[in-house]
Amino acid sequence: MKKFFNKNRIMGIVILILFLLSAFTVVYIHINPGYVHMFPAGNSFMILEPESVEERVIDGYTGVQRIYTVTLPKSVYPGTQIRFYLRHTYATFYLDNSSRADAPAEYNTYHVGHTPGHYWMSIPVHHSLAGEKMHIVLTPVYTSVMREEPEFYFADRDTLLTGIVFPKDRFMLVLSIVTSAAGVFLILFSLTPGLSGDSRRNLFYMGTATICAGIWKLCSLPVFLLIIDYMGIHKEIWYLGTLCYLMMLVLSLRLQISLRSDKGNHVTRLCFYISAITAILLVILQLADCIELHSVLVWYGISMAVLHLISLFGKKPTLHEILWLLPFFITLGLDFMICLIKGSLRGAPFFLLWMLINLFIRGFGFIRDDIEQERQLRFKEVELKESRIRAMMSEIRPHFIHNTLTSIYMLCMEDPGRAQEVVGDFATYLQANFSAISATELTSFNKELEHTRAYIAVESILYEGKLTIEYDIKHTAFRLPPLTLQPIVENAIKYTVGTGRPKAHIIIHTYSDQGNSIIMIEDDGEGYRPASSASGNDDEVHVGIHNVKERLEMMCLGRLEILPRTGGGTLVRILIPGQE
The missing domain is CATH 1.20.1070 (Rhopdopsin 7-helix transmembrane proteins)
Structure with a gap:
């Protein structure tokens, strides 16, 4: 709800x-x-019909000036006014040939520009003016309003x-x-x-x-x-x-x-x-x-x-x-x-x-x-959770755990201090794997690198003297999905010393490029084989790489590319978009 x-x-x-x-x-x-x-109605109103309309041509003016003659009612209530609505037209009231109210062109207090715009013209009518004749002179400015016939209302405002x-x-x-x-x-x-x-x-x-x-x-x-x-x-x-x-x-x-x-x-x-x-x-x-x-x-x-x-x-x-x-x-x-x-x-x-x-x-x-x-958001959340489960399951390899425990057992008799270090690294590795299944946010690169170092330390026991890791870390201030770097390094080890090669050299680079964070993992192995040609245990590796790529896209819009390395081997390039 x-x-x-x-x-x-x-x-x-x-x-x-x-x-x-x-x-x-x-x-x-x-x-x-x-x-x-809207307002309580006041006195009754009436529409004043013009008795005559005179048109006058003015020199220098393209329009026609109109003069309306109306007779005021014989009964005038207090507050009553003559009102009518005009558009872009000047108006002048004359009573006994004298101007009583106007909106002329030279009177700039009431308008901006050259016309008075749209407005209601009004003049209060005193009871002493009852029955008098009034002349209303209208001078339109534009041709579009020249033929508009106004209605003259004799009423108070509310009515x-x-x-x-x-x-x-x-x-x-x-x-x-x-x-x-x-x-x-x-x-x-x-x-x-x-x-x-x-x-x-x-x-x-x-x-x-x-x-x-x-x-x-x-x-x-x-x-x-x-x-x-x-x-x-x-x-x-x-x-x-x-x-x-x-x-x-x-x-x-x-x-x-x-x-x-x-x-x-x-x-x-x-x-x-x-x-x-x-x-x-x-x-x-x-x-x-x-x-x-x-x-x-x-x-x-x-x-x-x-x-x-x-x-x-x-x-x-x-x-x-x-x-x-x-x-x-x-x-x-x-x-x-x-x-x-x-x-x-x-x-x-x-x-x-x-x-x-x-x-x-x-x-x-x-x-x-x-x-x-x-x-869509719920669907992506379900997909992401399933991806994390697949990633964790792909990392739980019985042979790797068995070989690691066997090596620790042997070290306990030969070098107990070294065995203690390997147990600590192995515990760090397992803890990071199990934590990834419930992780909903990105993790820091330093934490991911710590997990990878722990994994490499364990693998170094299994491949004593055969594995060389070079770190070229120039940029660490970014975040990425958990279990991103370690599966790539694991894949590099598998296709180097894991195939029987006497030695392997793996390089991990990080740097910043135009606000984006770049991770590159190089190895000198036999090269990455596409999933279509993989078989047996290779399927596990390809599933792991696919999970990494999927989580990069869903969690941070990142990209993963697998390229051939100059001189042999594989180059994996990961791009993390700029993060604020």
């Missing part, structure tokens, strides 16, 4: 539960808007919010908040221990891109600006949404790099660097008042789509890349088409819906991958 509820799986379950609760909340609010009351604006934007508002929250949980999930580096990066970039998508849509909603209702930061809010839009497309390319197993894909990296530099350059030019971001966003989106296609087909795309990019641009394109037709993103939910569905699928993927990873 404890193994099932680990941190990774719990986070995956939390994401799935949050998605289901969020989806239920969105549907419930959409079906039952009357159950949601306008709960009665008109929130019902229109409630679906997109909840969807944007849920998407941003889902991205936050995805980033938190990427910080949990136990994930691989690639999975951690994939989750982080996907979560960050999801947060940017949610904030981008949130900052474009009139209801969000009305909730904040702070004139001094309305353009900054628009910039925040635009910045998130730029970052979202850049992060999408960065995620594409992370999804690819080939880290050397230069085309994808080049496209990512171009997109990042372009986004940074646009922000700098905007801050310097050299450009207005609104005028280049469409072209930026098109150029990013081209870069994504170049990156995608610069190498044969994987299924993960296609599943990420294809719906990404299809839903984003649908939202932009809706925005161009309706003039607003408030009715364009497809992109955020896909982001949430993608996270929902990923949530199941997290649990599936975690179960598979745990299964």
Whole structure:
């Protein structure tokens, strides 16, 4: 039970539960808007219909200025204001031919850059102005907003919010908040221990891109600006949404790099660097008042789509890349088409819906991958334990033990002091062999060398005067699986003096090469025979070498190579990757 509820799986379950609760909340609010009351409704509201609309051409200005004439109601409640929502349009109110409130181009307190961005324009109406005529002059900046017809609301803020604006934007508002929250949980999930580096990066970039998508849509909603209702930061809010839009497309390319197993894909990296530099350059030019971001966003989106296609087909795309990019641009394109037709993103939910569905699928993927990873880990643990058992059993050779005990018996009569030393070496050798069966971690090279020296000391009794061992130890600060060096030395002895040769010379080298640890064992015997030509007792040796190679790969990603030695004999080379 404890193994099932680990941190990774719990986070995956939390994401799935949050998605289901969020989806239920969105549907419930959409079906039952009357159950949601953000603020208590105040006085009744009304929409002021313009009595006349006059268009005026201004010299040096490509657009058309519009003048709306409205008549204020005869009954004015305290706190009532005239409010309407504008996008990149300057507004001025005139009453009795005198300006009462405005957002002109030269008034830089309320905006950054050359336009006021998206905002709610409002003017308090005193009861003494009841029944008066008011002229509202609108000067749009861009062609894309030139034909937008604003609605003039005569109401207090709370009534306008709960009665008109929130019902229109409630679906997109909840969807944007849920998407941003889902991205936050995805980033938190990427910080949990136990994930691989690639999975951690994939989750982080996907979560960050999801947060940017949610904030981008949130900052474009009139209801969000009305909730904040702070004139001094309305353009900054628009910039925040635009910045998130730029970052979202850049992060999408960065995620594409992370999804690819080939880290050397230069085309994808080049496209990512171009997109990042372009986004940074646009922000700098905007801050310097050299450009207005609104005028280049469409072209930026098109150029990013081209870069994504170049990156995608610069190498044969994987299924993960296609599943990420294809719906990404299809839903984003649908939202932009809706925005161009309706003039607003408030009715364009497809992109955020896909982001949430993608996270929902990923949530199941997290649990599936975690179960598979745990299964593979258990399988490797079983394999490693079996390998250690095979290694130990291959080292327990009855003939070797019998010959060693016989030699000790003879030494007890001829040289008791020497016999005592051999007993100590033999005990060290056996203890290391039996300890290896329960070892789950790497051991130090010094400890492995001590075990090997004990084994050589015992063999020296059996091959008196025939065995010469040379040690060239230049590097010892590394760790390796138990029973790695001793079986290789045993194999070298077997194929030298063990075959009847009068003498044998074995050399043990260690050194460091580019952060990796290298062990080399040389002998001047008859050379190593492949397993296919081995027979009899040779099978035991080949099993021992195979066990060493298997444990090196599983426990430390090490490698073992058996090569012919120049001048005859065998060279065994062991590489242990760099260890921190």
